[in-house]
Amino acid sequence: MDLNIIIQPIDGPREEEKISIQKVRMAIKLGFEVVALNVIVDGQQMEGKNLKIPEPPVIKLGDFEMAEVKVAGKTFQVKSRLTCVVSDTNQCHHLTRSPLAKKYDILAVQPMNEKIFQHVCGNMEVDIICLDLASRLPFTLKREQVGQASTRGMFFEIQYAPCLKDRIARRNTISNSRILTQLTNKVNIIISSGSSQVMDLRSCFDAANLGLLFDLPENKCKEAVWSNCKKVLSQAVSRKLPGKGVLFMGGASQLQPSDQWLLKACKMPTTGQEVVSSEKKSTVSITSDCSIVTKQKKKKIRLS
Template structure:
C-alpha cells in the first residue's frame, strides 16, 4: 500500500485552522505532512529566521491516518522566498531546526544557484502567476543529479480561475523539461477546504502532463526521497578522525621520555 504525503501545509499562525488541516489530511489518507513556514528576508536589514513551534504545542495528539492504525507524521519545513543571493545563508544554524529546507528563487541566476550549489531539499516553482524567468534543462538536470526535487502546488488554482490557467500552463512547462523526475505535487493549503485527496491529486497531475506512474510518484516515492534527503542533510555534517593505536610492547615507558608520556596518555584514553 502506497504512503501518501503532502509536504506543504502553510503555517498562517492560526493553530485551530492548522489542526483542522492536519486532521483533514489524516482523514484523506496522508501518512506524512509538513508544516511550511514561509520566510521572506528583508534585503535592507538582517531578518532572523523564525523558529518552528514544537509539534506537541500545535497538536497534542496526532490523528490516526484513515485506513492505517498509526498516527500521522508531522514535519517542519522552511521555505525561503529569494530575491537576492544573501537571503540563503549556508552556515545558518537555524536551518537545522527544520526537517525540510526549500527555496523559491525569483531570478534565473538564483534558480541556477539553487539547482547547482545550495544545500536544500526542494525548489518551489511559482506556477500560479506568470513565470518571472524561463529556465533550461541543464540546471534542472543538475538538481536532479544532486537529489533536489521540484515542487508544484495546486491550492492557488482552487482559489482563482486566472491562477488556475497559469498553474496548468506552468506545470506542463516544467513537466516537459524534467519529464516528471523528482517532481513533487503538494497543496500549499491554508484552509482545510483547499486540500484534496491523494487520488484526486494523482488525477490532477495528468493535466500537468505527467503520466499515471509519474503522477503517483509525485505524492508518494518522490516525497519520501525528499524526506530522506532532508534527514541526510541534517546529519551529514560530522568529521571522523582515526589513528593507529600504538603497540604497548614497542613503547619505551621511561618517565623521562616525552614521547612515552604522550603514548601513555593515548593508551589511557583508548582504554
C-alpha cells in the same frame, strides 16, 4: 504525503495553533501519513545580519487525533519546513549560515530571478525548489539548469491549491507545470497542496489524479505523491548529518571482540598498505606501529 501545509502568522498564538491542529486533523481524515507544516519567509526578512526566521512550529496532537490514526493502522508524522523567497545571493548566504534554519526538517527555496535560480541549481544545498506557478514565470526555465538541479537531488514542486479558486491561476499552473514536466523528463517532481485554508486540502489519490492534468504518466503521478516525498525526507536527513567519514586510531590489542574480524581480513599485509575488506565496505590500513585505522561511511566505531 503532503509536504506543504502553509501556516500563516495570525495575531494570537492560540488561534494559530487551533487552525493548524484543524488542518492536521483534516489531513489525518483524508489518509495522509506524513505532513509538513510550511513557514514562508520573505526576502526582506533575510537581509542583513539580523534574520527574522521564526522557530519551527510544534503541534501537540491529543488522544482524539491519534485514535483515528490507530484505527487505520497507520503511522503519522508532522514535519516542519522552511520556504525562503530569495532574490539575492547575499540572502542565500545568510540562509545557509543561520542556525535557526537548520532546526527545520526540510529546506525549500523560491527563486525570483534567473541569476538566483542558476545559483540555487548549481551551488546551494536545498531539498525543494518551488516556483510560483500560479502567475507567469518571471524568467524562462532552461534545460541545463533544471537538469543540473535534478542530478544534484533537488525536487521541483507543483502546488494545486492556488488553482482551485482562480481561473487565471489555474490556467497558468497547468501551462507552467507542463513546461516543467517536459524539462525534467517527468522525474524529480512533487505534487503538494500549498493550502492556506482547511477546505483546500484534497486527498492523496485526488492529488495523484491531478498529475494527469500536468502531463505526467500514471506511474509518475503516484511517485510524485508518495515515493518522491520519501526521497526528499531521506535526503533532508542526510543533508543535516555532519561528516562523510569518521577516523579513529588505536592499538590492535584494544580491539573489541566484535571487531576481531578486522585482523583476520587483513592477513598481515606489509606495512603502509591499504586493504579493502569485502564484508562491511570499510577500508583498513595498518601503520608501522601495528595500530589499525578503520574508516566507515556515516558510522561511528568506538574503540575502547
